[in-house]
Amino acid sequence: MSGNHAGDLTEETVFTWGAPPLKFGAGACDEIGFDLAQHGARRVLVITDPGVLALGIPHRVADSLRRYGVTAEVFDGVHVEPSDASFAAAVEYAESQGSWDGFVAVGGGSSIDTAKAVNLLTSCPGELMDYVNKPVGRGKAPDRPLKPLVAVPTTAGTGAESTAMCVLDVLSMKVKTGISHWRLRPALAVVDPLLTMSLPPEVTASAGMDIVCHAVESYTAQWYGRFERRAPEERVTYCGSNPVSDLWCEKAMSLIAKSFRRAVHEGADDVRARTDMIMAATFAGMGFGNAGVHIPHANGYPVAGMVKDYRPRGYPQDEAMVPHGQAVSLTAPEAFRFSFPAAPERHLRAARLLAPDKEELADPAEQLPQVLIDLMRDIGIPNGIGAVGYGESDVPALVPGTMKQQRLLATCPRPVGEEEITRILLNSVQNW
Amino acid sequence: MSGNHAGDLTEETVFTWGAPPLKFGAGACDEIGFDLAQHGARRVLVITDPGVLALGIPHRVADSLRRYGVTAEVFDGVHVEPSDASFAAAVEYAESQGSWDGFVAVGGGSSIDTAKAVNLLTSCPGELMDYVNKPVGRGKAPDRPLKPLVAVPTTAGTGAESTAMCVLDVLSMKVKTGISHWRLRPALAVVDPLLTMSLPPEVTASAGMDIVCHAVESYTAQWYGRFERRAPEERVTYCGSNPVSDLWCEKAMSLIAKSFRRAVHEGADDVRARTDMIMAATFAGMGFGNAGVHIPHANGYPVAGMVKDYRPRGYPQDEAMVPHGQAVSLTAPEAFRFSFPAAPERHLRAARLLAPDKEELADPAEQLPQVLIDLMRDIGIPNGIGAVGYGESDVPALVPGTMKQQRLLATCPRPVGEEEITRILLNSVQNW
Numbered sequence: 001m002s003g004n005h006a007g008d009l010t011e012e013t014v015f016t017w018g019a020p021p022l023k024f025g026a027g028a029c030d031e032i033g034f035d036l037a038q039h040g041a042r043r044v045l046v047i048t049d050p051g052v053l054a055l056g057i058p059h060r061v062a063d064s065l066r067r068y069g070v071t072a073e074v075f076d077g078v079h080v081e082p083s084d085a086s087f088a089a090a091v092e093y094a095e096s097q098g099s100w101d102g103f104v105a106v107g108g109g110s111s112i113d114t115a116k117a118v119n120l121l122t123s124c125p126g127e128l129m130d131y132v133n134k135p136v137g138r139g140k141a142p143d144r145p146l147k148p149l150v151a152v153p154t155t156a157g158t159g160a161e162s163t164a165m166c167v168l169d170v171l172s173m174k175v176k177t178g179i180s181h182w183r184l185r186p187a188l189a190v191v192d193p194l195l196t197m198s199l200p201p202e203v204t205a206s207a208g209m210d211i212v213c214h215a216v217e218s219y220t221a222q223w224y225g226r227f228e229r230r231a232p233e234e235r236v237t238y239c240g241s242n243p244v245s246d247l248w249c250e251k252a253m254s255l256i257a258k259s260f261r262r263a264v265h266e267g268a269d270d271v272r273a274r275t276d277m278i279m280a281a282t283f284a285g286m287g288f289g290n291a292g293v294h295i296p297h298a299n300g301y302p303v304a305g306m307v308k309d310y311r312p313r314g315y316p317q318d319e320a321m322v323p324h325g326q327a328v329s330l331t332a333p334e335a336f337r338f339s340f341p342a343a344p345e346r347h348l349r350a351a352r353l354l355a356p357d358k359e360e361l362a363d364p365a366e367q368l369p370q371v372l373i374d375l376m377r378d379i380g381i382p383n384g385i386g387a388v389g390y391g392e393s394d395v396p397a398l399v400p401g402t403m404k405q406q407r408l409l410a411t412c413p414r415p416v417g418e419e420e421i422t423r424i425l426l427n428s429v430q431n432w
Numbered sequence: 433m434s435g436n437h438a439g440d441l442t443e444e445t446v447f448t449w450g451a452p453p454l455k456f457g458a459g460a461c462d463e464i465g466f467d468l469a470q471h472g473a474r475r476v477l478v479i480t481d482p483g484v485l486a487l488g489i490p491h492r493v494a495d496s497l498r499r500y501g502v503t504a505e506v507f508d509g510v511h512v513e514p515s516d517a518s519f520a521a522a523v524e525y526a527e528s529q530g531s532w533d534g535f536v537a538v539g540g541g542s543s544i545d546t547a548k549a550v551n552l553l554t555s556c557p558g559e560l561m562d563y564v565n566k567p568v569g570r571g572k573a574p575d576r577p578l579k580p581l582v583a584v585p586t587t588a589g590t591g592a593e594s595t596a597m598c599v600l601d602v603l604s605m606k607v608k609t610g611i612s613h614w615r616l617r618p619a620l621a622v623v624d625p626l627l628t629m630s631l632p633p634e635v636t637a638s639a640g641m642d643i644v645c646h647a648v649e650s651y652t653a654q655w656y657g658r659f660e661r662r663a664p665e666e667r668v669t670y671c672g673s674n675p676v677s678d679l680w681c682e683k684a685m686s687l688i689a690k691s692f693r694r695a696v697h698e699g700a701d702d703v704r705a706r707t708d709m710i711m712a713a714t715f716a717g718m719g720f721g722n723a724g725v726h727i728p729h730a731n732g733y734p735v736a737g738m739v740k741d742y743r744p745r746g747y748p749q750d751e752a753m754v755p756h757g758q759a760v761s762l763t764a765p766e767a768f769r770f771s772f773p774a775a776p777e778r779h780l781r782a783a784r785l786l787a788p789d790k791e792e793l794a795d796p797a798e799q800l801p802q803v804l805i806d807l808m809r810d811i812g813i814p815n816g817i818g819a820v821g822y823g824e825s826d827v828p829a830l831v832p833g834t835m836k837q838q839r840l841l842a843t844c845p846r847p848v849g850e851e852e853i854t855r856i857l858l859n860s861v862q863n864w
Contacts, residue, residue: 021449
């Protein structure tokens, strides 16, 4: 099958973008029964984790389903930071319980990503590794429509409700990778800010830094027109920053500027701040899910994956972990110092959107890093990778984990290799 | 089936939004074969009108389909300003030629709307009037997925590639109405600015005014939270202005400010201006397709429908017509004078986005109308409904046609009745 007519063009002229339909607002999660009934669903599996189950939201969703004549069951076996093994367990459960004609994911990124995988593997033939991104898997495209999946985020962070990908650890290969295809995109994102009112301040802060990184990394990602032209069959989900992802990221940054600090410090009572933050999360997902993220997220993989004994406040204390939003943000100030020269105007504009009142610094490369540091200090994010247990001597062990994320590093607007990643990690041991 | 949990809320807290996936850029239209093959399509009908057929674009699309092993046929019988009769003829043709597993619409709003109807009526049981909006039709929801429809706009105007509705004249009832349902939304919008390079200046100007009205009417539409709370089964496609439609409309207005005049006056050579204008059209569709339009579009129905002998330059001279973009914009200055008090800040911000350098007028209600008048004069839009053949004595005959558009008038931020419409039409006989 040959390429395209415009075969004489050598630079990229095309970008792609997609987003799920959105139902947003207080009470939206009580309408899911209607929405899935409209999709023709009669028997639906609600997929969640035990922590979210305890909050009662999955059963509230199941009630909404039953009110519209839809049979609902709840699976609460989602594993935080899912893996090929935890995906397999969820798929096995779903298959053992008969056939489903719709799914609802209730929770953070782990629940939504697990539901995407369950939907894929119960709708299409083949096994997980057929669909996992190359080179880890075989990168096969699903060849038929999946069942309708409604995604209901309960944290304001990952934006997984907006994206067409899921992330997993492949345990045997000790690598974090994903599945990316437009068919994985939820049929509907139901975003109800009231579900986030009770998030602890520490979780609000960490998850919010994930939003910040999504928005700023996408906004500073390589411009789509600067890649080499791709044939249609070579196009990827992450096509670089573009006029549509910019819209969403800019708005997400403005919402963060307005409401992030209040959501952390007064979130239990401030519906407006919670509304802005979950809107920012969904909007950033509409952006980065198409543009892509770069160095901070690539570094986040080893920073979370090689954790020693860090136990963050506000999280369960039974196992060591670096929350995803901390892992991706701890190297962000230094990463944006590095990427600054490739797109100075974008870095400065991101800084202005995130902190409209910040004074102009003498060194423009320092503007965005300082805006991020001000924010991180105000909301209690640890001071660099040193504060979550890594010293300078750990850096050489972290670097290969970052370098494996070539799909993300390719989105960086400035070429980046081992040497640059080493320097960024070293300079991120302490951020202020 | 009962309502929802949040039944104690009396004001609306929920908005909805949806958009097709987008492939945008020079050469995008040569990739449609790949995209429809990904959707599993094997036999596809390309739907267009004779004017667009003569430009060669539909056959170029058919070639792209064949390169990916997809059988393609072309139907060029689309009627400009489609009706129940022209929809029926297109459906009859499609059905007589066997079964299709995908459609491509190539053209303006008429072709895209006709393809939506053909897709609906060849995918679902029942007849046209089952699906037409109440009270004209029975307002039934399609109960199954339609076939994938790829929409390829060739004018920068209607934004029909972005929306989940189609508009038609019901000839026997002499009324213009539509079908609105999320299943009608194209599976993919392929927006290729190079397809618009040869549009004549007059067509560029009229179609562009449709974009302006989409963006400004949506942006000034009643805020979604000011409607009474709806049960899920009562929600409509047009939910009022909201944070997502605002994003798209604001960007559309900025693109118009930058490039509309250049697209009209230098469009044959100015790829950048053409790119901005077709992006503005698609973006405005992403906005108004969810928020809704109000008085100017409601007036556009009788102004176009009751045409006497106006024959605009740049259009075929064989029949009298008021181009859609003229019909909807000729009463816009006066309509926005009327709606101003209901949302002054939004009207002023729209004026600033459309004309950042315009001086501030003493009367703020005059700012947006004057910005529109400056633009209309610069690009050669007729001076009011008087210039397309209507005098003051015609106004009483026009009013009922506007009043039939209650679905649109309900979106106006200020209550509007016959008296107000009469005054708006009278004051729009001459705009400057």
